[in-house]
Amino acid sequence: MLLASKSIYLFMRKVLATMLFLSVFIIPVSHSAIEEVHFDNPIDAVRYKDMIAELRCLVCQNQNLEDSSAPLALDLKKLVEELIKAGKGDQEVYLHLTERYGDFVLYKPPLKGTTYLLWFGPLLFLLIGALIFFGQIRKRNKPTENN
Amino acid sequence: MKFNWKISLPIVFFLVLVALLAFGLKNDPRVVPSVLIDKPVPEFTLANLHTGEQVATEAMQGEVWVLNIWASWCAGCLEEHPYLNELSKTDLGVPWSLVGFNYKDTDLEAKAWLNKHEDPYHQIITDPSGRTGIDFGVYGVPETFVIDKKNRIRHKHIGPLTPEDIENTIIPLIKHLAAES
Numbered sequence: 001m002l003l004a005s006k007s008i009y010l011f012m013r014k015v016l017a018t019m020l021f022l023s024v025f026i027i028p029v030s031h032s033a034i035e036e037v038h039f040d041n042p043i044d045a046v047r048y049k050d051m052i053a054e055l056r057c058l059v060c061q062n063q064n065l066e067d068s069s070a071p072l073a074l075d076l077k078k079l080v081e082e083l084i085k086a087g088k089g090d091q092e093v094y095l096h097l098t099e100r101y102g103d104f105v106l107y108k109p110p111l112k113g114t115t116y117l118l119w120f121g122p123l124l125f126l127l128i129g130a131l132i133f134f135g136q137i138r139k140r141n142k143p144t145e146n147n
Numbered sequence: 148m149k150f151n152w153k154i155s156l157p158i159v160f161f162l163v164l165v166a167l168l169a170f171g172l173k174n175d176p177r178v179v180p181s182v183l184i185d186k187p188v189p190e191f192t193l194a195n196l197h198t199g200e201q202v203a204t205e206a207m208q209g210e211v212w213v214l215n216i217w218a219s220w221c222a223g224c225l226e227e228h229p230y231l232n233e234l235s236k237t238d239l240g241v242p243w244s245l246v247g248f249n250y251k252d253t254d255l256e257a258k259a260w261l262n263k264h265e266d267p268y269h270q271i272i273t274d275p276s277g278r279t280g281i282d283f284g285v286y287g288v289p290e291t292f293v294i295d296k297k298n299r300i301r302h303k304h305i306g307p308l309t310p311e312d313i314e315n316t317i318i319p320l321i322k323h324l325a326a327e328s
Contacts, residue, residue, distance in 0.1 A: 058179060058286035071251065072286055075277050100284040102182040 037081050044084050051084075051093060052077055056105050064107060181284055181303040188298045189282035196249055196257060196271035207298060211243040211324045213317065214292040215268070216280065218252040219260035221288040227307035228264050234313055235267035241325035247271035250280050250288055293317065295324045 039045040049066070055076065057068035065073050065080070076097070083093045097105045109115045117124075183189075192203045215231060217224040235245050247268035249257045254273060274280050283292070284303075293302040302320055304312060 061176065072277075075281060079278075079281060099182065100281060101286065102179060102284075104179050 037077075039081075039084070047090060048081060048084055051080055051090065054094075054107050055080070055097060056107055058101060058105065177287070178305050179286065181300070183284055183300045184303065186300055188294055188300060189279065191272075191274075191279045191282065193272040193274055193279060196247070196254060196273050202270070202272050204298065207246070207294070209296055211241070211296060211321050212246050212294050213243065213321065214246050214248050214283075214294060216248045216250050216283070216285055216288050216290040216292075218250045218288050219256040220252065221250075223287075223307040224289045225264065227289055227309075228267075230308055230310050230313055231267045232265045234317070235269070237318075239318060239321055239325075241322055243321050243325060244269040248280075248283075249273040249275075250285060251275060251277040291317070293320050293324065295327060 037045075037048060039048060052065040055065045057063045057065050057070055057073040057076075059070040059072050060068050063073075065077050079096075080093055083096060088096070094106065103109055109118060111119055188204055188207070190204050192201050194200065195202050217228075231245065245268050247270070249271055252273070252275065254275075257271075257273070277285075283290075287305060289307055291304040291308055292300050295301050301324060302316070304316070308317070
């Protein structure tokens with residue numbers, strides 16, 4: 001019994017050691033896959049990072065451009081980089097993309113006629129809830145006042 | 148029976164919610180409606196696959212044309228290809244042309260693919276970098292645009308075309324647009 005559990009322990013230790021050893025090779029590989037984009041101006045680098053986090057990858061719709069390595073996402077990131085380097089402002093970059101892909105490309109939907117319910121819906125529901133809540137309280141308090 | 152709103156209201160609310168969710172299920176989230184509908188075709192100058200000549204946007208004007216975005220690496224393109232072969236052979240009785248838009252591909256692979264599967268296109272333009280594709284709002288190949296005589300985009304189909312799509316939408320639209328002045 002004791003011998004068996006000891007051999008299992010030794011085996012597991014070997015497996016773990018091997019995995020640990022192999023992980024050394026994995027980590028540098030995954031790091032080299034991330035391509036750093038270089039900007040001369042550090043502000044542009046921050047703008048780039050912020051913008052690709054706000055833009056949707058249209059192929060993998062629940063990811064932003066930053067997280068995605070789909071070919072189209074890479075192309076769009078390159079495009080954002082080029083537009084920034086061409087001196088375009090944030091709004092111009094967003095406009096360039098929404099003119100081609102629509103508002104869907106933005107993670108944050110713009111405030112306009114068709115999106116009022118989307119933006120203010122939660123507030124509306126909160127208001128309805130509050131009305132019902134206070135209505136109930138007033139109803140409960142009434143009988144005691146009458147007594 | 149007296150209308151009891153205290154019980155009815157949550158039920159009504161629930162039914163409205165179910166209706167909204169059912170409507171949501173019917174929509175295909177992968178189909179993003181194009182903002183380019185009724186807008187002019189983006190400006191481009193791209194090389195013709197066979198001749199290497201530069202083709203500009205203006206050169207396409209004057210005739211109804213169908214722009215089919217495809218690539219040799221694209222599985223959906225192979226799916227719709229037989230129907231495009233058939234469409235290009237069909238006499239619609241009106242002048243129109245089927246233009247291939249070879250997206251992010253190499254000329255060599257594109258030509259080999261066409262040799263193998265037949266070439267239905269009257270003309271093919273190539274966009275190896277995919278930059279013009281972005282101008283067209285391309286995000287998943289195959290995609291198909293129907294463009295009128297004045298070079299305005301009038302319809303966009305996302306994903307492989309089915310015989311029904313061609314029969315019920317593409318062909319009637321080509322005929323309709325060809326009749327426009």
